[in-house]
Structure formats: C-alpha cells, structure tokens
Amino acid sequence: xxxxTWPQAVPLIVAAILAIYVPGMLIVAATxxxxxxxxxxxxxxxxxxxxGVGGVIAYPFGLRWEWWSYLISCVMVLIIVLSVAGRREAAxxxxxxxxxxxxxxxxxxxRSEESEGPxxxxxxxxxxxxxxxxxxxxxxxxxxxxxxxxxxxxxxxYSVPQSSDSNRSVPRRSIPQNAEQxxxxxxxxxxxxxxxxAGVALAALTVALRLRRAVPSPEQVTxxxxxxxxxxxVARIMLTGQASSLHALPPIREVYPIAFQQFAALSGAAVxxxxxxxxxxxxxxxxxxxxxxxxxxxLVRAICGRRMLSDFLAPALxxxxxxxxxxxxxxGTLYSMFAAQAIAPVLLAVLWRWCRHDWKAGKWQAxxxxxxxxxxxxxxxxxxxxxxxxxxLLALPLVLxxxxxxAGALRRVNVKAFRISSAVxxxxxxxxxxxxxxxFSNMYLRSNTRPxxxxxxxxxxxxxxxxxxxxxxxxxxxxxxxxxVRMPVFWPIAALLIAAVAVALLAHTQESLIMATSxxxxxxxxxxxxxxxxxxxxxxxxxxxKDQRRLFAAWPVAAIPLICWALLWxxxxxxxxxxxxxxxxxxxxxxxxxxxxxxxxxxRGQASIVLRSCAVLAAVIVGLLSCVANPQADGxxxxxxxxxxxxxxxxxxxxxxRDEYLLLKxxxxxxxxNEQVIADPWNxxxxxxxxxxxxxxxxxxxxxxxxxxDYLARHLGEIRSDPQVCSIIQGNNLHWYxxxxxxxxxxxxxxxxFTGMHPVPDVMQPVDSQGRATLYWITGCGMxxxx
Numbered sequence: 026x027x028x029x030t031w032p033q034a035v036p037l038i039v040a041a042i043l044a045i046y047v048p049g050m051l052i053v054a055a056t057x058x059x060x061x062x063x064x065x066x067x068x069x070x071x072x073x074x075x076x077g078v079g080g081v082i083a084y085p086f087g088l089r090w091e092w093w094s095y096l097i098s099c100v101m102v103l104i105i106v107l108s109v110a111g112r113r114e115a116a117x118x119x120x121x122x123x124x125x126x127x128x129x130x131x132x133x134x135x136r137s138e139e140s141e142g143p144x145x146x147x148x149x150x151x152x153x154x155x156x157x158x159x160x161x162x163x164x165x166x167x168x169x170x171x172x173x174x175x176x177x178x179x180x181x182x183y184s185v186p187q188s189s190d191s192n193r194s195v196p197r198r199s200i201p202q203n204a205e206q207x208x209x210x211x212x213x214x215x216x217x218x219x220x221x222x223a224g225v226a227l228a229a230l231t232v233a234l235r236l237r238r239a240v241p242s243p244e245q246v247t248x249x250x251x252x253x254x255x256x257x258x259v260a261r262i263m264l265t266g267q268a269s270s271l272h273a274l275p276p277i278r279e280v281y282p283i284a285f286q287q288f289a290a291l292s293g294a295a296v297x298x299x300x301x302x303x304x305x306x307x308x309x310x311x312x313x314x315x316x317x318x319x320x321x322x323x324l325v326r327a328i329c330g331r332r333m334l335s336d337f338l339a340p341a342l343x344x345x346x347x348x349x350x351x352x353x354x355x356x357g358t359l360y361s362m363f364a365a366q367a368i369a370p371v372l373l374a375v376l377w378r379w380c381r382h383d384w385k386a387g388k389w390q391a392x393x394x395x396x397x398x399x400x401x402x403x404x405x406x407x408x409x410x411x412x413x414x415x416x417x418l419l420a421l422p423l424v425l426x427x428x429x430x431x432a433g434a435l436r437r438v439n440v441k442a443f444r445i446s447s448a449v450x451x452x453x454x455x456x457x458x459x460x461x462x463x464x465f466s467n468m469y470l471r472s473n474t475r476p477x478x479x480x481x482x483x484x485x486x487x488x489x490x491x492x493x494x495x496x497x498x499x500x501x502x503x504x505x506x507x508x509x510v511r512m513p514v515f516w517p518i519a520a521l522l523i524a525a526v527a528v529a530l531l532a533h534t535q536e537s538l539i540m541a542t543s544x545x546x547x548x549x550x551x552x553x554x555x556x557x558x559x560x561x562x563x564x565x566x567x568x569x570x571k572d573q574r575r576l577f578a579a580w581p582v583a584a585i586p587l588i589c590w591a592l593l594w595x596x597x598x599x600x601x602x603x604x605x606x607x608x609x610x611x612x613x614x615x616x617x618x619x620x621x622x623x624x625x626x627x628x629r630g631q632a633s634i635v636l637r638s639c640a641v642l643a644a645v646i647v648g649l650l651s652c653v654a655n656p657q658a659d660g661x662x663x664x665x666x667x668x669x670x671x672x673x674x675x676x677x678x679x680x681x682x683r684d685e686y687l688l689l690k691x692x693x694x695x696x697x698x699n700e701q702v703i704a705d706p707w708n709x710x711x712x713x714x715x716x717x718x719x720x721x722x723x724x725x726x727x728x729x730x731x732x733x734x735d736y737l738a739r740h741l742g743e744i745r746s747d748p749q750v751c752s753i754i755q756g757n758n759l760h761w762y763x764x765x766x767x768x769x770x771x772x773x774x775x776x777x778x779f780t781g782m783h784p785v786p787d788v789m790q791p792v793d794s795q796g797r798a799t800l801y802w803i804t805g806c807g808m809x810x811x812x
Contacts, residue, residue, distance in 0.1 A: 028242040028686070029303060037243075037307040040295035044092075044288055045072045045311065048099035055106040056393075062221060066323030067397070069316050069368050070404040075099055077284045077407025080268035089266025092291060113389070220336035220641070221322055224648065227337075228318035228344035231652040235351070236310055239666035243306040244686075246712060247358040247668045248679035248769075249507070253706070253726060255360045256715035258283055260301035262290035264718060270407060277725040284407035285312070285364035300690070301715040309360060313350040317367040318343045321585055324370035327377050328536065328586050333637070334596065334644045335589035341648030342588070345658040346518060347580040348504030355664045356507045356574045365408035366578050369416050372401030373582065376420050380427035385434070414568045415579050418550065422542040426535060465564070481563045486571035488558050495556030495573075499548045502580055503657070506664035515657040517647055522584050525591035532594055540590060544583040551576040596640050600633050672709075674796045677767045680709035684796030685765050692717030695761075695792055695800060702761040703741065703803075705779045707768035722759060727775045733757065739781040744788055744805050751806035760808055762789055762801040 049068030058067060079098040080090050088094055246252055254274060262268045262283075268290065273281035285308065293304030318340035325339035344350070353363040375397040383394030405413050436443040489509050490498070498505075501519040504512050526544065529537035553562040554573035562571070569575045652658075672682040681689075689712060696702055701722045704710035713721040723734065730738070733753045741762075744750045753759075764784045768776045788805025802811040 028244045028683075029300070031237055031243055034243040034303055034307050036296045037292045037299060037304055038311060041288055041292040041308045041311040042315065044095070044291045045069050045316070048072055048075070048096065048103075052099065052103050052106055055103055055110060057110060061218075062319070062323060062326060065319050066371055066374075069320075070371055070397075070401050071102075072099075072288075073284045073364075073368065073404040073407060074400050075102055076268075076287045077270060077282070077403065080283070080287055081271055084267060084269035084272060090262055090268030090287060090290070091266055091294060095291060216333065217331075220333040221340070224337040224340035225315075225318050225322060227648060227652055228340045229314040231344040231658075232314040232317075232350060233310060235658065235662045236313075236665075239662050240306065240669045243303045244300055244716075245306070245669045245671070246302045246681065246715070247354065248670070248672075248681060248709075249358055249668065250726060251357045251359065253711040253715075254278070255286065255358065256302055256305055256712060257724070258286045259289045259293065259305055260715040260718060262286060263293050263301060263304075264714075274724070277728050282361055282365075282407050282409050284404070285361050301718075302712070305360065305715075309354065309363070312364050312367045313354075314344075317350050320368055320370040321581065324374040324377075324582070325586050325589050327374035328540070329589050329593055332589075332593055333641050334592060337641070338592070338644045338648055339585055339589055342518065342585050342651055343581055345515075345651050345655045346585060347502040347577065348506075348512060348657065348661045349578055349581050351658075351661040351665050352504055352574060352578055355661065355668050358668070359409075359575075362409040362412060362575060362578070365405045365410075365412035366415075366582075368401075368404060368408065369412050369579070370582050372398070372405055372413075372416050373419060375401055376416070377423060380420075380423050384427065384431065411569060411575065415547075415576065418546055419543045419579065419583055421546060422539045426539060477560045477563055481567065481571040485574070486554075486558075486563075489555055489573070492552055492556035495552040496548070498555070499551050499577075499580070502584060504574075504577055504661065506661065507668060508664070510664075512660040513656040515651065515655050517650060518584075518588075521588045521592075521647075525584075525588045528591035528594060529587060532591075537590065537594070540583070540587045544587055547576060547579055547583050551580075592640070592644070596637065600636060603632055603636060672769075675766075677708065677771070678769045680769045681712065682709075682796065682798075685709050685798040686712075686716060688763075688765075688793065688795045688798040688800065689713055689716040691793060692719045692763075692800070700761060701757070701759060702763050702800075703737070703759055703782075704763040704765065705738075705768070705776075705782050707770065707773070707776045707779060708765040709769065710763050710765050713763070722757070723779075730778070735778060737782075738778045741782045742785060743781070744785050744803075754803065754806045754808065760803055760811075762803055763798075764801065765798045 046065065046068050049070070049072035050064045052071045053064050053067045058064065075098050076095060079095065083090055083094055246256060254277065258274050258281075261274060268283065268287045270280065270282050270284070272279055273283050286305075289301070289304040289308040292308055293299040293301055321343040322336065322340045325335050329335045348355075350363065350367070353359040353366065375394065379391070379394035379398060383390045385391075402413060405416065432443060432447065435446060488495075489505060497503075498511070500523065501514045502522060503514050503519075506512065526541055529541040550566055550569070551573055553565045554569070554571050554576060556562075566572075566576075670679070671686065672679050674682045674684050676682060685708075689710070692702070692713065696717075696719045698719075701720050702710075702713060703722045704713065706721060706723045706726045710721060711723075711726055713719055714724075723730075723738070733756070736749060737753045740747050740750050744754070762784065768779070770776065784799070784801055785805070788803065789801035790804050790811060791799050792802050792811065793800045804810060
C-alpha cells in the first residue's frame, strides 16, 4: 500500500468544484444575477451558507450529511428563491400594466443580455469603451467661452475609475449577420472576458504547480498541532455523517465552524476509499486556486468596474501576494480560517456595493443588497467567525462614510427624523461602549486573579520584532513563515503598494481615502500584534488572539484593490491629458484644414487605445513576473514543503514518518469499525481517524481527560501488576495498542501524562509493523488471544 498521486486526486478536485459551484450558481442565477463573474463570485457564499446551516439543522434529526442531503437542501433553497423571484416579477408586471419592456423603457434602452449582474459590463470605466465623443469632450465644437469649463468637466469625469455600480442601460446588441460582424463580436467578447479568464487561469496554475512541487502526494498531512483536529473532523463527517458546527468533534471540541470540512468530506465521499487527508488537501487547492482569485476579481470589479488591466492583475497578484494563499497552510494549519479568508473579499464587495449604491437605488435593490450581506456573513461565519471581524475592520471607513451620507439624506428629507435618529444612534453607541468597557474593566483591569497582562501570552501572541520593524514589514507586504523566518521582499508589488497609497492620498476622493484608511487600520492592528506585547496591544488585538498571521492574511484584500484603483486612476489621468493635448491641436488644425477636427477625433481615439494597450501589456508583465519569478512566493513554497515533509524513519519529529503513515493507513485491515486503539497522540497516532478511519482512544493531543484516560496514560506500562489498568482496559473493551515512538515535542508539559505509555512484550502480541511502528493486540488482563 502506497501513497496516492496527484492524478489520482483529480476526481476529488472535480467533486469539490461541482459541490461548491453548481448548486450555488443555480441559486445565484435564480435571484436575477447575470454574468459569469457574478455567478462564480457569489456561488461559494451560497453553497457554504447552505452547508453550514444544513449541517446544524440535520444533526438533531439524526440526518446524515451526505451528497443527497446537501443537494436536497440546495433544491429547497432554490425553490424558495424562485418563488420569491416569481412573486416579485408578477408584482412588477401588475404595476406596469403588463406592458412590454420596450414600451416602458423606450426603444434602444433594454438591458444587454450580457449584463454583469446588477451592473452592465458595457458601463466600463474605460472612456474608449463608451465612445470618443464621451471620452474627450468636444471642445472644438463648444463656444470659446465654455472650453475651460469643458476641460474641467473632462478632468472631473476621469479623475477616478468609474465604479461598476452604475445601472446605465445600453442599446441591445443586434445578432451578427455576416462573417465580418461575427469576427468583430468575437474580438469584442475576447476583450471582455479574456483578461479576467487569463488572470484567474494564471493564478490557478501558479497555486496548483507550487502546491504540487511542495507536496509530492495529496495524502500527506501538514504536520502540526491544529491539523490533527481539522483532518479528524473531516474523517468523522465521512464516517458518521454528523456535520454540525455545534458538535464539531466531540469530546474534543463541540462548537467550531466546519463548513470547509463539510465540503472536504463531500469530495472524499464521492470517491470510494478516499482518505480524509487527501480530501482536505484537494479541497484546500480548490479554495486557493479558484475561489480565492475569483473572490479578489469580484472585489476589484465592485470597486474599479470592469477594466482589462484590473481584471487580469487582481487575480494574478492574489496567487503570490504577501505569502497568501500559502501563509495559513504553513501556519496553524488554519484550514477553516483560510476558507473564510478566501471568500471574505466577496463579502467586502457586497458591502461596498450596498454602501456606495444599493442603499439609495430603490427598496428592492436595498433589500436585495442586505440579503447578500447576510448570506456573506453566514458563509464566512460558518468557515470562521473571526474573519467577520477582519471584514468589519476593513469595512469600518466605508460604513462610516455611508452613515454620514445616510444621515445627510435623512436630514434633507425629514429634519425631525434626523434628530431623533441621531440621538438614538449616539445613545446606542455610548451604551454599547460603556457596557463593553465595564465588562472589560471588571474582567481584566480590576481582577486580582488574572489581569490583562496574564492573557494572550502564548506562542502566536508573542511579538516577533519591534514596532518600527513591523511597520516596515507591513508596508512592504513581507510575511514570515511558521518558524518566524522573514521572507524576501518582492519589490514590484511593494513598490506598487507604496505608490498606490501615495496616489490614493493625492487623488483625495472618497473611494481612495476609504481604501487607504482600511489599509492603514489593518496595518495598525497588525503592528500591535507583531511589534509589541503591551497591555494596550492585547486590548486592540484580542479579537484575533493577538495572532499576527490572522491579520496579515488580509493584506492582499486591502492592498490589491488599492493597487488596481491607483493604476487605473493614473491611466485615466494620462488618457485625459492625451485627449486635451490632441484637442488643442485639433482646434488649430480646424482653421487651416477642412475636416481637421474629425481626423483629430479619430487620432485621439487611436492614441487612447495605444496607451491603454501599453498599460495592459505592462500589467501582464507584472502579473507574469509575480507568479513566475517571485522569491517571496518561492520561500513560502519551501516552507510549506517542510510543513508537509515526512519525518525520517525512526525519528520522532515531525509527527509522522512515511512508515508510520502507511501503517496507519492499514489499520482498517485489522481493527474493527467500532473498536478503539490505545496510542500516544503526540507521536503522530492522533491522525489515526483521518488516515486509517479508526478511532483512537485518545482523540486529541490535549483536552480535559477523564479519570480512565488519565490513569491509563500514566500507568499502561504497569499492565501486568496494576489491577486498575486492567479494569479500565476491560471496562472500555480495549484490544489494541499502537506504538509509534515518542512525542514530536519532547518535554512539552501537556505530554507529561503519556510518559507511562509503552509496549509490554509479555502481554502484547505484535500484529503488523512497518519500520519501528508496531500494532499490538493486548493479550493481558484476560483479554485473550486475537481471534
């Protein structure tokens, strides 16, 4: 029996993609969203929310979490969505008197069939995409006295990239009638879809190839403390069908978000004989290579609109930016938090759209936007609730700007309502802050038993540098690996980020200031984690356990949209400058050459196209360079390779050697499904459930052990002389003992109780072994010979 190969894992990858995307896309389409980016961007939110809620609901009824139960849940949600959409459409027709859309909206203003969700893809922030006359004001046709005003309007029009929030309708496109028209339509479609597709494809290929180089077999596990829990959760779901986040892995931990593990279990269940460890690795790959870059594309689209430059650059940079997506795979390993981080950009995007547009676009649009925000919060929470706090931190400037705008709108409509709402809001904030301070003060400031200085003192919470060093590292987007080794600075992305912050402050628009403030807020909390251990820093970072990696994982979410926005702002500014220069030349030519103005308009459009093409080409070069020749990403890849690497045969550290893994994989050939195996969980046998599908008597490395577990761990070696040991073995019907060497962390205080556990030859019969790892049948205590 050997480890599986990556080609053998392809069915699990396909199963995970189908489970996440197909039901979700159908439900998103039923809500009225259109466009491939809308569908694939929102689909994971829907699927994860259904899985999380469905697992909780199914548990008390004894229903197994399997493909049939998941698909039934999706069908039920789809029926509800179709019902609501049908009633809304019927009400709309009643209001409009069953008129045809052309009658109501006017000829030539029906929405394009290729509209990108609630926004039209033709509504680009690209002046050339609209038309030349709109791209550069026709100053040569304006009165002389109005030319300065037209120039000012030109600069105002293109001072920032236009958001995709606009709902401006465009004429319906006619069906091509000849070969030339088909050629133009194909080229237009390629120009629309190719940048986004190429960016996502490059990101997916980069992540997949780097993981393949770092991890020779998808069956390998990340050999660290947290992986034992996560992998065993997946195995438990596959074996028992119990997938409630309120009962994640009893008795180890009851309440824990396990939406990621639910889909890993679905992919594993789709392939007979699949190991839970393989399902975890392949599902991580789906989240990292597909969901994450598409989420970043969705966020940048919401902020910058549909632009060729950002459509390619956003997903491409997401694959290699600030150590992500490998950062949390190397550290932790935090599978649940990584899954939440992968979909967090979509939640931030729907928040952005609602605060910038949807709340004032009509009752239905506002309610629909709130609904998507709720779905996003549910989905992220069932992956990992702490990431909701990260999204709230990033969205704080956005929400504050919205509050000011909403208050202004209410004041213009109803001054009395504005005053009442303001008073209630201020009182509510004061009450919440006062209650929070009172609770905090009572627990941590006035407490004589355990003040704030006694909290958050574990390894992840300790600072790794001083404040100035942490500021530099955050500004340059430089991660550290699991051994606290700083990765190299990748200067192209670092330079783009620094320039983007400067451009955002220079532009001084609401969008730029919101994004820059979000980035600085994230930096402040990160520096509080990484650069100091003061009590105030513990207060600021308590929601993230003062773990700097949990915050640094959000660096791409704050930095990439800022970089894309700044590049587009500079590009549009250059186009405006080029147009104004050409326009001035056109005015002079008009007096000496008939038709000079018309030829100047054409030349100006061509020059704009050339400029934009050069900008897109530069973005492609930066994206390719970042993915192919990135020493920072290479360093993270090597660190992940060490995290997955087997221990040398006969060595205790890391947890598992290849021999030990293969013996765990064969346990099912000897141990019955309802039998338990005694083993020291600190020597790698904690992965028993995930790899061998058999239940260890010690379910985790550390927990609140009862008397039997504690006593047996300390005195198993005295099995021949201690009647209490025999009583525990007989009472729990324990027939098996697995010896796999010593602890992977020698001297750890939590492992002290297992020091009395070792094989006793006279009362234990070897059944199977590989290397030094040996499975024994317990013959002492009257348990008898193996049948």
